[in-house]
Amino acid sequence: MSSETLRLIVAVVGNAASVALYAAPIVTFKRVIRKKSTEDFSCIPYIIGLLNCLLFTWYGLPIVSYKWENFPLVTVNGVGIVLELSYVLIYFWFASSKGKVKVAMVTIPVLLVFCIAAAVSAFAFHDTHQRKLLIGSIGLGVSVAMYASPLVAMKQVIKTKSVEFMPLPLSLCSFLAGSLWMTYGLMIRDIFVAGPSVVGVPLAILQLVLHCKYRKRSVVEVPNKEGMEENNGNFEKVDLEKGGLEMNEVEINVTNHKNNGDAL
Template sequence: MGGFSGHNLAFTFGLLGNVISFFVFLSPLPTFYQIYKKKSTEGFQSVPYVVALFSAMLLMYYAFLKTNATLLITINSFGCFIETIYIALYIFYAPKKVRTVRLLVVMIGGFGLILILTHFFAKGPIRVHIVGWICLIFSVSVFAAPLFIVIPNVLGFVFGIIQMVLYAMYKDSTKKVVKDQKLPQIQVIVVKEDQKLPELAEQVIDMVKLRAMVCGTDAILDPLPNGHGMSAAFAVAKPNMEVPVTA
């Protein structure tokens, strides 16, 4: 182990990183083979490939500014080449090409802005440090992007468990409070109409008798079909008058 210097270790790990990055750049090949076979992008998005191209361009610019960065130049040159092919295939088969082209234009414009600002407003080692920090922040942002999905879902999961635990703890106490409360008693008095039927029957009989006395008619009282009362059936009036007949 004593024979390895810092330069050798850096070269070894840099070469290992290039090998891993090479396979990372080739990982979308099955996806684009499927796109080529079906002649459609289906539900795939172009954002990862545009971002990968932007990252490779930044790192290659940093490698040109930094001396003795052959490994960075080689792997990121390959990255720019393969990502450009991916984006071209995506635009060719995408039904909505405007969004991808717009995103690509924004990416190229952003890279050009960084290139101009660092070239004219920073010199020497300061420029290298600024570009290095830009590459670092961008790389961390790319890897931390899924946290925008993970963090809200994790917090929602935790708060959901807390709510269920609190509900399980206090659901019985609410029932006890309801039982302890003395609700006002409501008395309902139901008056049955059957109790008034005899009185109504007597009133009907009196009215029939009175009518018979006044009009001189014969009234026949029949029970109602339901048996609860009396109904009066009045016959045709028989006036007490005689009509003289002449021969």
């Protein structure tokens, strides 16, 4: 198997893993739509993800890269733009008034950053190397921030001892996609493709460790809670039955007393 064929296979599998990563929050946003509430979910990771997809789609286009050498980046991040933008819009729709303001205050500057970077790379620089250096550097920083954004969720997991707000599919896809893109970036010797995964993969492993630790605890606690509720129900039932027996005894005594009075 040639190195080019192997690189293509890694790129294709990496694309599939990344699409799965971008699609993983669909479960979360189905819940948001069903409950018509954003609950304790944060929109910032999805806004950062949108910026990341915009930058790397631009990075892969012939305007920045040499011809279509980075075509796999365009396909996967093009899908990512559609999905991440959908998540942001759904979050904005169901957020509170205060939440809507927060989303707008973060999203607008993010879009401005992309527009300015794209304009500068297209019109200020006339060399592919310089364009890749500019967009790649910004994209590298944003990707590191995107991979680091689950730190907020991990903090909440440790605090609440619950993995409810850190879905397992998202953590698994993050680990798989990061590993594959790091491999692909090393194969094509592009630090801007491989670099983000150097941070992303260890963080994804940490998420999986937290899942193993706190998911077991959640499974153990639920039956105990149900057992307590069941026991409380039994206790109440016994008390009611006992109360019923006592009332019956009172009624019998009153009846006997009345009968004795009539007999007299």
